[in-house]
Amino acid sequence: MNPFVSEDYELKHSFNEITNLRDKLAILSDGLVTENMTWNIAIGAHYNQENEKFLAVYFCLTKLQPIIQNFVCEVNAKFEVWKNDQIIRTHEPLFNICFQNVENKWGFPKFAKWQHLMDNWILDGKLTIGVKFSYKFYNFDFNRNVFQSYPVKFGDGRRVFINKQFFAMFSQHLMEEFKNSPKFFEIEDEAEATNINDFCLLYAAIHPNPIQITGETFVKLLDLSKRFEVENLFEKCVKDGVTSTMIPMIEKFRGAELIEPDNRLMKGCLELFKTPHDIKIFALNPDFEKLQDKTRLAILMALVKIIP
Numbered sequence: 001m002n003p004f005v006s007e008d009y010e011l012k013h014s015f016n017e018i019t020n021l022r023d024k025l026a027i028l029s030d031g032l033v034t035e036n037m038t039w040n041i042a043i044g045a046h047y048n049q050e051n052e053k054f055l056a057v058y059f060c061l062t063k064l065q066p067i068i069q070n071f072v073c074e075v076n077a078k079f080e081v082w083k084n085d086q087i088i089r090t091h092e093p094l095f096n097i098c099f100q101n102v103e104n105k106w107g108f109p110k111f112a113k114w115q116h117l118m119d120n121w122i123l124d125g126k127l128t129i130g131v132k133f134s135y136k137f138y139n140f141d142f143n144r145n146v147f148q149s150y151p152v153k154f155g156d157g158r159r160v161f162i163n164k165q166f167f168a169m170f171s172q173h174l175m176e177e178f179k180n181s182p183k184f185f186e187i188e189d190e191a192e193a194t195n196i197n198d199f200c201l202l203y204a205a206i207h208p209n210p211i212q213i214t215g216e217t218f219v220k221l222l223d224l225s226k227r228f229e230v231e232n233l234f235e236k237c238v239k240d241g242v243t244s245t246m247i248p249m250i251e252k253f254r255g256a257e258l259i260e261p262d263n264r265l266m267k268g269c270l271e272l273f274k275t276p277h278d279i280k281i282f283a284l285n286p287d288f289e290k291l292q293d294k295t296r297l298a299i300l301m302a303l304v305k306i307i308p
Contacts, residue, residue, distance in 0.1 A: 004137040012130035021045045038063035046109040053114035058107030061099045073099040075135040082128035098166050106169045151184040154196045170206050173229040213240045218247045222255045242268030250287045270302045279303045
């Protein structure tokens, strides 16, 4: 199917109240409407495992009217930082961005170190970010091989083929790997602790028709999404770890141990205990003793809090 090809557009926004920015996607720009789509720039704060602060910048497709099923919007975009009416930094993604559904975003969780931002980019308390872009709009079955297949090789000699534009949209880690390996990407099992089944599971979890997160896949997907920096999937795993009834409690706590020092999942799991009886039943699980000492101590402290 021939795509709809857009003209060139530019969206630029000056963000206020930058100094105290703490949350991911904390500020959304005004929207730019093109044809039947609305686009925004979003910024927020991102923290790595060492608690180092970064500016996160995303380009967002926030609205599609009317809603169209099974579409892909392939976007060519260039990010710009402005100061004194001049461009002081540009950043172009290695691949075109591929949006496959609405309320989607793509960008850079580590766009710049926070101190560099504060020292060099702020003018009169404002940060000005722009995106110049154009796009192609497809409406088709995503399972068709529209984009060039890209091989991922594993230590045992097997390989799978993926759409690297699609995968890189979700993973900052893989985007850098693909950039350094333009012809193929190789994963050594021992070095990456990732086998071909794990990688296929990760790919299936971010597909336009994603698999459901269950007790069997929860800990593995949490680990993979953390390791490969698939932020959307990681956040979904954390949320499902608290709310889903399909994930056993023991698996939820295993996942919480895995992602420390992020304590959101641990805190959410502990709050699921409503009565001392809940904790007593959970402690009878034969795998309870396999949890870390500090996890069992946290559960004991939760018991103390809810004893009448």
